[in-house]
Amino acid sequence: MKPSEKSDGMVQFIDHMAKANFGRSRTSCVQNDLCVSCGEPAVSFRDELSRKEYTISGLCQTCQDGVFGVRVPDKKQYGIRPLNIEPYQK
Ligand SMILES: [Zn+2]
Numbered sequence: 368m369k370p371s372e373k374s375d376g377m378v379q380f381i382d383h384m385a386k387a388n389f390g391r392s393r394t395s396c397v398q399n400d401l402c403v404s405c406g407e408p409a410v411s412f413r414d415e416l417s418r419k420e421y422t423i424s425g426l427c428q429t430c431q432d433g434v435f436g437v438r439v440p441d442k443k444q445y446g447i448r449p450l451n452i453e454p455y456q457k
Contacts, residue, residue, distance in 0.1 A: 368397050407429075
């Protein structure tokens, strides 16, 4: 997968943090579809939002759930709607 675009300073910062915490760089992990945290293949995601989050943080679905909790897309507190579900009526 392609890592999300960020400024050079931001990329260096995140890669540095990832290396310090996990011994891996986010950029190289995302390019190789690996999780920066657990090192397992990161190929299966619940939805587009989680897939996008992976390109930002480098965390696989399991690790995202561990960090952020399991998202409930319709809950108002998150202000998130599933991207792949069309309304039944207009
Ligand atoms: Zn992981």
